[in-house]
Amino acid sequence: xxxxxxxxxxxxxxxxxxxxxxxxxxxxxxxxxxxxxxxxxxxxxxxxxxxxxxxxxxxxxxxxxxxxxxxxxxxxxxxxxxxxxxxxxxxxxxxxxxxxxxxxxxxxxxxxxxxxxxxxxxxxxxxxxxxxxxxxxxxxxxxxxxxxxxxxxxxxxxxxxxxxxxxxxxxxxxxxxxxxxxxxxxxxxxxxxxxxxxxxxxxxxxxxxxxxxxxxxxxxxxxxxxxxxxxxxxxxxxxxxxxxxxxxxxxxxxxxxxxxxxxxxxxxxxxxxxxxxxxxxxxxxxxxxxxxxxx
Amino acid sequence: xxxxxxxxxxxxxxxxxxxxxxxxxxxxxxxxxxxxxxxxxxxxxxxxxxxxxxxxxxxxxxxxxxxxxxxxxxxxxxxxxxxxxxxxxxxxxxxxxxxxxxxxxxxxxxxxxxxxxxxxxxxxxxxxxxxxxxxxxxxxxxxxxxxxxxxxxxxxxxxxxxxxxxxxxxxxxxxxxxxxxxxxxxxxxxxxxxxxxxxxxxxxxxxxxxxxxxxxxxxxxxxxxxxxxxxxxxxxxxxxxxxxxxxxxxxxxxxxxxxxxxxxxxxxxxxxxxxxxxxxxxxxxxxxxxxxxxxxxxxxxxxxxxxxxxxxxxxxxxxxxxxxxxxxxxxxxxxxxxxxxxxxxxxxxxxxxxxxxxxxxxxxxxxxxxxxxxxxxxxxxxxxxxxxxxxxxxxxxxxxxxxxxxxxxxxxxxx
Numbered sequence: 001x002x003x004x005x006x007x008x009x010x011x012x013x014x015x016x017x018x019x020x021x022x023x024x025x026x027x028x029x030x031x032x033x034x035x036x037x038x039x040x041x042x043x044x045x046x047x048x049x050x051x052x053x054x055x056x057x058x059x060x061x062x063x064x065x066x067x068x069x070x071x072x073x074x075x076x077x078x079x080x081x082x083x084x085x086x087x088x089x090x091x092x093x094x095x096x097x098x099x100x101x102x103x104x105x106x107x108x109x110x111x112x113x114x115x116x117x118x119x120x121x122x123x124x125x126x127x128x129x130x131x132x133x134x135x136x137x138x139x140x141x142x143x144x145x146x147x148x149x150x151x152x153x154x155x156x157x158x159x160x161x162x163x164x165x166x167x168x169x170x171x172x173x174x175x176x177x178x179x180x181x182x183x184x185x186x187x188x189x190x191x192x193x194x195x196x197x198x199x200x201x202x203x204x205x206x207x208x209x210x211x212x213x214x215x216x217x218x219x220x221x222x223x224x225x226x227x228x229x230x231x232x233x234x235x236x237x238x239x240x241x242x243x244x245x246x247x248x249x250x251x252x253x254x255x256x257x258x259x260x261x262x263x264x265x266x267x268x269x270x271x272x273x274x275x276x277x278x279x280x281x282x283x284x285x286x287x288x289x290x291x292x293x294x295x
Numbered sequence: 296x297x298x299x300x301x302x303x304x305x306x307x308x309x310x311x312x313x314x315x316x317x318x319x320x321x322x323x324x325x326x327x328x329x330x331x332x333x334x335x336x337x338x339x340x341x342x343x344x345x346x347x348x349x350x351x352x353x354x355x356x357x358x359x360x361x362x363x364x365x366x367x368x369x370x371x372x373x374x375x376x377x378x379x380x381x382x383x384x385x386x387x388x389x390x391x392x393x394x395x396x397x398x399x400x401x402x403x404x405x406x407x408x409x410x411x412x413x414x415x416x417x418x419x420x421x422x423x424x425x426x427x428x429x430x431x432x433x434x435x436x437x438x439x440x441x442x443x444x445x446x447x448x449x450x451x452x453x454x455x456x457x458x459x460x461x462x463x464x465x466x467x468x469x470x471x472x473x474x475x476x477x478x479x480x481x482x483x484x485x486x487x488x489x490x491x492x493x494x495x496x497x498x499x500x501x502x503x504x505x506x507x508x509x510x511x512x513x514x515x516x517x518x519x520x521x522x523x524x525x526x527x528x529x530x531x532x533x534x535x536x537x538x539x540x541x542x543x544x545x546x547x548x549x550x551x552x553x554x555x556x557x558x559x560x561x562x563x564x565x566x567x568x569x570x571x572x573x574x575x576x577x578x579x580x581x582x583x584x585x586x587x588x589x590x591x592x593x594x595x596x597x598x599x600x601x602x603x604x605x606x607x608x609x610x611x612x613x614x615x616x617x618x619x620x621x622x623x624x625x626x627x628x629x630x631x632x633x634x635x636x637x638x639x640x641x642x643x644x645x646x647x648x649x650x651x652x653x654x655x656x657x658x659x660x661x662x663x664x665x666x667x668x669x670x671x672x673x674x675x676x677x678x679x680x681x682x683x684x685x686x687x688x689x690x691x692x693x694x695x696x697x698x699x700x701x702x703x704x705x706x707x708x709x710x
Contacts, residue, residue: 047391047396129540130535130540148536151537151689239484239538239682239685240538240685240686241683241689258366259674259678
């Protein structure tokens with residue numbers, strides 16, 4: 001036994017250390033993924049008998065207007081959420097200076113990321129609220145006719161995304177602020193001597209050095225956009241008449257909400273959402289793997 | 296008294312051991328409920344009465360948040376069933392009954408003569424010829440109105456037997472005065488269904504409405520279109536941003552006189568009065584008649600208590616159900632809550648004009664008593680329907696698309 005241990009210690013030790021994490025990951029992440037795929041082939045209310053219906057859930061899904069609304073909203077989320085990356089960079093560069101009290105300003109800008117998404121959602125619903133909301137009043141002053149953003153199917157998704165961007169920009173900002181700390185001052189100095197400034201300095205000297213921060217910022221923003229659930233749930237409950245649903249919220253509605261109980265159908269939505277996420281996740285993993293092996 | 300934690304009791308009992316002989320062992324009866332503060336206090340008082348009459352039973356009440364309860368019940372019924380649980384009558388209890396999660400309590404009905412005393416709610420408690428719980432309260436729906444708003448717009452107060460045509464004519468006067476004729480807050484969807492139910496009950500009658508919620512009528516049927524055609528007449532006079540506000544926000548509009556009428560359940564009276572309204576300026580009327588000659592049907596959702604199939608203390612749970620079915624208990628609870636007892640031998644507080652009006656209205660509703668759209672129709676149909684109602688009230692021009700969507704849901708749900 002001890003001989004075996006001695007001989008293989010260096011090979012075994014990492015796996016022993018990894019074992020608890022791997023076990024948890026297998027039980028709580030990998031397992032449920034396959035279980036969801038399995039459930040999505042059944043008609044099941046979560047309590048009674050599950051009935052095998054093959055791909056019928058998927059057939060119904062592709063003929064479901066609500067599914068396409070959710071899908072479209074997910075795409076809008078993905079695209080607009082990306083604004084957090086340049087906006088966060090801008091604020092980070094703006095705050096990356098040494099004046100008295102800069103730490104206070106930095107923490108003020110970081111503040112929205114610290115508070116819970118639920119609170120962000122509540123604050124923005126009051127901001128948009130008809131009759132007393134600040135935003136509603138402002139629109140009323142300028143146009144004479146207030147707009148209740150959260151009651152308008154044309155604007156509601158954008159209204160929620162704006163609320164989501166607020167903490168997300170703060171998050172990206174922090175990522176870039178730490179990145180800016182690592183920008184080599186000698187390179188900046190050299191570029192300055194060569195006459196680079198403004199945009200050219202940013203584009204050719206600073207940004208290339210921020211690539212790791214940009215990568216992480218894009219990853220967290222994509223994932224944040226795809227799992228946008230809490231804001232939708234708090235601000236509109238998917239309404240008005242389902243026009244602000246996203247896939248994750250639609251899945252919850254079908255499988256777990258008061259009027260849902262369609263586990264199979266909800267699982268089918270989850271599988272589609274997983275497939276979309278998988279595209280991005282494999283892209284990220286592929287890039288990371290390439291970067292690692294290139295060294 | 297209600298013990299939130301049994302630990303205190305155990306500690307107390309241990310301390311008393313030295314002085315008295317072994318304290319009598321109490322049997323615990325766990326009860327999961329979803330009461331707001333006022334009904335919670337009423338229920339705690341009733342539990343105290345029950346414990347006084349049955350000193351060997353200790354009722355442990357676990358109170359949930361009202362909305363959270365609706366999802367929590369699915370978990371605790373299977374995972375950790377209490378001995379008693381709150382729920383609703385009609386189709387809302389069907390999934391639990393069909394899945395074998397609720398216990399058949401027909402013997403409690405039999406032993407206590409409840410078929411007679413709770414007759415008005417027996418049909419909505421019966422599935423497969425058996426009763427699955429005890430109804431202890433219901434409340435009427437109707438139109439609550441602000442008398443001051445009527446005065447401000449120079450509109451005569453609604454009189455008995457007002458017709459829908461008169462109501463619509465009033466709406467035009469309110470619009471001219473800048474007051475919303477009808478308000479609602481459909482963020483949570485269900486308030487819109489109250490309006491639909493009355494439109495449907497008044498246009499085509501109770502039997503047809505029940506056929507519709509039971510999936511026997513196509514949503515693209517001409518009679519459904521008739522209902523929406525009547526609804527379209529008041530659609531322009533409904534509060535504009537109702538999709539973004541909760542029902543309490545709409546109640547504020549009524550209190551402030553920015554809106555004149557509100558189709559709501561009687562539970563809203565407490566909110567109106569908290570907002571400063573009194574019996575002098577808050578009025579109640581029966582929803583006006585649309586198609587003449589149809590027997591008048593009303594809406595009165597019934598709240599119920601059930602024994603989960605996984606209950607551990609079934610005998611005491613049945614004792615508690617019998618207690619809650621009694622006229623004394625129902626009188627006391629409903630007096631505190633301002634709702635109507637189901638037991639016909641119970642009495643109503645005659646000081647409360649809304650209760651008197653509701654009692655009068657429900658007891659003379661020859662057409663029948665509907666539960667509510669989301670209790671009469673199966674859950675998925677209810678959700679799709681209420682979303683359609685909300686969309687219709689915002690964009691009436693989408694009616695064709697809405698009805699086709701609802702028909703698609705109907706064909707799937709009731710297959």
